[in-house]
Amino acid sequence: MKKEKFQQLIISVFLILFGCICYYLASRFLVTKAPGRLGPDFWPKMLSLLIIIFSVGDVVILLLTKKKQALEDQINSPEDTAVEFDIYSQKYPLLLLGGFVSTVVYIYLLPILGFSLCTVLYLAGIMYLGRYRNIKVIIISSFVGAFTIFVVFSKIVYISLPTGIGILGDFTFLMYRVLGVS
Numbered sequence: 710m711k712k713e714k715f716q717q718l719i720i721s722v723f724l725i726l727f728g729c730i731c732y733y734l735a736s737r738f739l740v741t742k743a744p745g746r747l748g749p750d751f752w753p754k755m756l757s758l759l760i761i762i763f764s765v766g767d768v769v770i771l772l773l774t775k776k777k778q779a780l781e782d783q784i785n786s787p788e789d790t791a792v793e794f795d796i797y798s799q800k801y802p803l804l805l806l807g808g809f810v811s812t813v814v815y816i817y818l819l820p821i822l823g824f825s826l827c828t829v830l831y832l833a834g835i836m837y838l839g840r841y842r843n844i845k846v847i848i849i850s851s852f853v854g855a856f857t858i859f860v861v862f863s864k865i866v867y868i869s870l871p872t873g874i875g876i877l878g879d880f881t882f883l884m885y886r887v888l889g890v891s
Contacts, residue, residue, distance in 0.1 A: 714771055721767040728760035752866060807838045823873020823881045828855035863890045 735753035742748040815831040822830070832851040841847060862868045863885065872881040 718768060718771050721764045721771070724764040725761055725768075728757045728764065731760070732757035746867065804838065808835065811835060811838060820871045821874055823877040824870035825855055825859060825881060825884065826873065826877055827871075828858060859884065860888065864888055 732754055735750045735757060738748070738750040738753075740748045740750055811831065811834050815827060818830075819827050821827075829851045832854050833847050836847045836850065859870065862870055870881070872878040
């Protein structure tokens with residue numbers, strides 16, 4: 710087994726163990742469930758199960774693709790992959806840095822602007838940074854995406870989102886009232 714595959718296998722096994730530990734800890738929550746609502750243990754358990762399922766799937770795929778990888782190694786020469794890597798390494802470091810800076814600014818502005826406005830601006834900025842230039846689609850996608858995330862977190866997951874300061878906070882509370890979130 711190649712070194713990269715072995716490392717990936719070790720990471721997957723570690724994630725399986727991590728998921729099991731998290732599930733065990735979530736099952737020990739002392740909760741009083743309200744009728745018609747998910748308890749605070751639901752999402753940690755769900756996330757733990759997903760980590761376990763995807764990690765087990767990764768292990769299975771790793772073990773089943775031994776022969777396929779050997780064939781691909783024969784077909785692809787080291788020169789081809791070096792040229793391909795060189796092309797990618799020269800194009801995208803600034804995009805990566807821009808995405809990182811955008812995320813840091815988003816986290817800083819979140820309590821000030823509130824989740825709704827800050828997420829609309831963040832989504833639009835990331836799409837534009839990613840070289841997508843259809844302004845109508847960027848605007849519509851940003852609003853729909855932010856609203857969808859807002860609904861999921863406030864109505865389904867029951868997580869309180871940053872409201873913002875002043876009129877932005879009032880707008881967030883208005884959205885909560887319209888959605889029937891208490």
